Structure formats: C-alpha cells, structure tokens
Amino acid sequence: MAHILVVDDDEAIRSFLAEILRKAGHTVIEAENGCAGFEKIKVDPVDLTITDIFMPEMDGIDLLAAILQTYPNSKVIAITGGYKAMYSHLTLKLAQSFGAVDIITKPFQVDQVIRKVALALQSMDIQAEEGVMT
Numbered sequence: 412m413a414h415i416l417v418v419d420d421d422e423a424i425r426s427f428l429a430e431i432l433r434k435a436g437h438t439v440i441e442a443e444n445g446c447a448g449f450e451k452i453k454v455d456p457v458d459l460t461i462t463d464i465f466m467p468e469m470d471g472i473d474l475l476a477a478i479l480q481t482y483p484n485s486k487v488i489a490i491t492g493g494y495k496a497m498y499s500h501l502t503l504k505l506a507q508s509f510g511a512v513d514i515i516t517k518p519f520q521v522d523q524v525i526r527k528v529a530l531a532l533q534s535m536d537i538q539a540e541e542g543v544m545t
Contacts, residue, residue, distance in 0.1 A: 492517025
C-alpha cells in the first residue's frame with residue numbers, strides 16, 4: 412500500500428481522511444498547513460499528498476507548486492469546500508491546472524476518497540512500468 416500525506420487545517424477533516432486511508436491499508440502522515448506538510452515531505456517522502464486548498468501559512472496551491480517543483484513525479488489530490496463553496500469548483504480547477512491529478516469537494520463520501528486515491532496510485536504504477544520498459 413501507499414505512504415500518504417494528508418494536509419488540512421481542520422483537524423476533524425484531517426483525522427477523518429487519515430482514518431479512512433489507514434483502514435484501506437495505507438500509512439499516513441498528517442500536517443495542519445502547507446508549510447508543515449512540505450517540511451514533512453522533505454524528511455519523509457510520500458507516494459501521494461491530499462491537500463486542502465484554503466489554509467493559513469501556505470495554502471494548497473502554493474504547496475502543490477512547491478511539491479511538484481521539488482518532486483516533479485509526485486501525485487497530489489486537491490480538496491476543498493466549506494465556507495468558500497461558491498469558489499471551490501474554480502479553485503479546484505486551478506489546482507488541476509497546476510498539476511493536481513484529481514480533485515475532491517467537501518463534503519465527500521468515503522468510497523469517493525478511496526476510489527480517487529486508488530486511481531492516483533494506479534497512474535503512478537503505470538508510469539513506473541512505462542519507465543522500466545523504456
């Protein structure tokens with residue numbers, strides 16, 4: 412299974428996502444904002460990052476850009492919702508344009524998270540196989 416970083420300033424959401432992923436067999440590390448998340452990745456590289464967009468200190472778009480600039484083969488799923496719901500769709504599309512492999516809107520369903528994580532990880536496996544073949 413995969414090693415995943417969950418970054419969200421809402422502790423309840425972060426813990427819930429981490430629990431879902433652990434129950435699915437993944438190892439998970441957590442961070443409360445983009446700065447903390449990026450520091451954790453530098454020490455403990457991950458297979459996938461799931462990051463909220465609207466956070467203090469370093470938002471998810473800046474985290475996404477920093478991750479992909481430093482680790483270009485990384486996979487990132489962007490997630491947002493809540494009080495900025497009317498902007499969520501546009502913001503998540505912006506995240507995709509910056510390189511997010513997928514997007515999730517809050518509120519989300521457990522099976523939706525598991526499915527999107529599996530698809531992101533599957534795309535990593537396919538890229539790794541293609542790299543071996545060439």
